[in-house]
Amino acid sequence: MTPRRRRPVPQPDSAPAPGWGQAHDPGLGRTIGQAADRVPGPAYGRDVRRGGRRRGRRRVAGRGVEPSGHWLMLLAGVALAGCALTLDGFVKNVVGETGPQRGGGDPASWLEPVRRSGPVLDLTGDKPAGARPKARTVALTFDDGPDPEWTPLVLDALKKHGAKATFFTVGSKIAAHPELTRRIVAEGHEIGNHTYTHPDLSAVPAWRAELELNLTQKALAGATGLHTMLARPPYSSTPDAITGEQWDTLAMLGREGYLIALADLDTEDWSRPGAAGIARAAFPRGGRGAVVMMHDSGGDRAQTVEAVCRLLDRLDRAGYRAETLTSALGMPSAHRPAAQPERIAGAALGLAQRAANAFTDALWWVLFATGVLTLARLLLLVVLARVHARRSRGPGPALTWERPPGVSVIVPAYNEEAGIAATVRSLVATAYPGPVEVLVVDDGSTDRTAEAAAGPRLPGVRVIRQDNAGKAAALNTGIRHARHEFLVMVDGDTVFEPDTIGHLVRRLADPRVGAVSGNTKVGNRRGLIGRWQHVEYVIGFNLDRRAFELLDCMPTVPGAIGAFRRGALVGLGGVSTDTLAEDTDLTMALCRAGWRVVYEERALAWTEAPATLGQLWRQRYRWCYGTMQAMWKHRRALAEPGPFGRRCLGYLALFHVLLPLLAPVVDLMAVYHTAVGDPLPAVAVWAGFVVVQAAAGWYALRLDRERVSALWVLPLQQLVYRQLMYLVVFQSVATALLGVRLRWHTVRRQGTFAAP
Structure with a gap:
């Protein structure tokens, strides 16, 4: 039994959905959807040569693959904002026009x-x-x-x-x-x-x-x-x-x-x-x-x-x-x-001062709106997460089949030699009672990924090799070779708990469910960057995804851990190659097709997070850019019946794009107010934001049964990590507006789970 389709979704073998600013949108430049010229899809790794052929994405003629003009835009914007605030601060930083006179000594x-x-x-x-x-x-x-x-x-x-x-x-x-x-x-x-x-x-x-x-x-x-x-x-x-x-x-x-x-x-x-x-x-x-x-x-x-x-x-x-x-x-x-030059200079000074004052006033309104949106979002997420946690305390849905169904686990891998063996061992060691096959799709790796996956010669493991064609193509290869109806997709740097597959499959017992998001946890959390990501992952999975399930607007089943119904994927024509965020694109297509997408917090997967700021930047840049591609591709969902389009796309546009672009105003105005006035209110407001976020983080850690002591990194996270994420969003938006095609950014693996 399958749910009623809301509307047809374009199939990959048909004309792809128009991307951001394609020919029918002439003012926006090249399409954001052309991340890799659409053939054969986004490059999963670096450009590699196979038998004299160059695989992957070609360069844009006359310029590099990454935009550079947007940094000039950012620097120019920062310089203008700095000049405006400096002028306004100079004007307003008065001692007091009618205050008591300053004592200067006795009359001489x-x-x-x-x-x-x-x-x-x-x-x-x-x-x-x-x-x-x-x-x-x-x-x-x-x-x-x-x-x-x-x-x-x-x-x-x-x-x-x-x-x-x-x-x-x-x-x-x-x-x-x-x-x-x-x-x-x-x-x-x-x-x-x-x-x-x-x-x-x-x-x-x-x-x-x-x-x-x-x-x-x-x-x-x-x-x-x-x-x-x-x-x-x-x-x-x-x-x-x-x-x-x-x-x-x-x-x-x-x-x-x-x-x-x-x-x-x-x-x-x-x-x-x-x-x-x-x-x-x-x-x-x-x-x-x-x-x-x-x-x-x-x-x-x-x-x-x-x-x-x-x-x-x-x-x-x-x-x-x-x-x-x-x-x-x-x-x-x-x-x-x-003199005339003095008049011109004076008119320019007056115009600049009035513009600076208007800019500062606008920033205060933006600060107010940002604060209200942030607090409202956190409050909503905490309330919905509490409701979801109460509903999910039971043993889960009853199984409707006599014998446990078979499961095919697909592992797309590109240069995952450092950790692929640990991933495969964790999958084979599952406690799931039904048959499980593991398909490792080596997508043209330039290292010994295939040998490392096949080396242990574990039962039920097959290694499939193909030329580098992208992660989405690797997943489609795995789907074609899979023998079972239930598919689990896992990244090559992730390991499962023994009961993870069982928890995922149990949610698929509901015939209305087309996909299940698991609970991804950071494995390498010892360093400061790892701890920041640990707190972020816990809040994202235990607040956001719980709310998304209740609101029926799940935007992403993460590539690290997700379970799918094969029939649902076949009905969509497989995993689309249109975007750099294939997991978000696929999840949105499933929701638009009428399938429910749910979250299972007990299905745990441990992943290796980026260990350096450079690696983190590359990963989040791709995620953010790919998410915007998926939002643009599925923009017609806004006019479709049902809650998904308005709730999901509206939420992402407001809180994942607009709010990060506006949120630096909080820090900017804190610095400004500290310079021109009493610093105590500015520090108090900033501290208030940290306290509210810490309270939400505390609740998320409690839901996930994690130590709340991890919150000690939150103030530093606000000062460094959060600013990095803002720049990621800015670069992604600028990349889209400038019409520059983005290549797939790989993350160097450290082999966190290689040791027993």
Whole structure:
């Protein structure tokens, strides 16, 4: 009895399913499905020569087999992201626009003549000179803007009373709000330089101080086409408060050609003493002129806006005029036309800053989405794994046959001399009571794989040789030679437990089941790389695959251990040679044909994992690229009835492609926030991710009856191993988009199971 087919699946002997970006998709380059020119399929090993013939994949004319441009894309992207974050961090890494002033020592007595000269200092000449506003004239000055919320309200209040003022603007805010800066100038007000990021100039190096001033001038030129001759250092106040250290800063401003504006009356409105108190502190005494300091940014400025209205009403009644600073001094305007190059540079600076801010904001949203998806995925997997574990505690499905059926075990092998003998011995030593034959298909090995497999002369073992044609072709050769209905496929670097075959076959007693995934475990887990893979395998098999079975959307029966119904494979035309992930391609085809694919956690297989980062890279690169090939090949499953297409392909696209591409944002933003702000929240978020993943790993290890002490490698795994997997996904996506055909990546075997 076989289940009802959902729809026909293309057979290998017919026209292959269109690959990624084939002729009918002209914008995407060469097909991702052409991993090995389709004839005879993906090369299982290196190109080898047999009798003067070159077997395997030919090179793309004019370029190598591996893409190189994508690394330039990655480096360019990293460089742009670094520049954007650096610029945004420079802009936002402020001491605090309205915080308490930095202590610089006691006022120096030798500066007393300067203090008496007035609040506006000219230090451009040999001797300091000062100036005061005319009698009954007030120069209202506002620091730290422009602010999109409060500056317009201040401008409205000034316009209502016909008053003019001077705005000492922060360059980064000019760049962020150029339209507001243009409004200030258009309404007849004056602009002064208040640095680019509002640092204490007496506490930064000279080059930083000059950079702050120059960037502000460029931002002003880009927004308004003007430069300004006025400057006010952040955290400055009245002349009485000048210290020796601050005098050095003022002298530097003088050497740069600036007219330095301090204040007669500092309202300290940043402390929010109330609108009445601010207005009272801003009113000059005795009919004298005064420079009044207020703020139009840096926090809630509602009191300041109200105080401006009150102050202007009172000034009108007392016969005062509110003018710009230079007008109050009887001087020409501080504005100077900026040269065209300065305007262009300023416009570019403003555009770059706004783009950097938008990029950083987008990264915060990506970080939020990544965190939500990661937590939701782990929670879903743990819940489904618990449900699956409860259902599978029993002895398993009852057998429906009188005598145990025969099983054919197919071992495709290419250059597996180091471990093939151990694999064959473990298969022959099975405790399964029915007949078992072992078929070792030597796919054109260049070493002594065939001799090592046949050497022990074990009963029921046959060695079949063929020219190198690829793993899928080797599996098809084994299927053709197999004598039994139930087929078990195992890699040549894997060994079985004695009861593994029995557990696999028991699940095939259900006539609806077309394939069974076993539980692969890492055998060489002593090194750090092996331990990382051990934790990854345990989580993947004991959380993901349990959930996939419950959701009826198993994407892969691993090549290391899987059992299949022969009739199901014959119905598909055998194992497809279209992709580099033949196991994923085959599993998806079975699901689309209506077969159930299940997971048997008791069917254990011990495999040899890559022992070096280079070998690991090669393996995962092929896996990831091949999985994307299979996803593209079976993309029409999204429109078919049943849950497989939407659940499986949606899950893989979201969590195996998109999320790994976005997940580095977590680390990137942790570094960024540590550099520009309080590092504790960033460290806490990163640690929270590790804790959640450790909790999921703990549960997976408990389900698999493994030692939970293996989790000590998890923090290091997050720092190194996870980044490597992200780069694998990036390279795979770039390889697909660039239309480069990928060869089969072999992994050098260490012979982990060769010793008894």
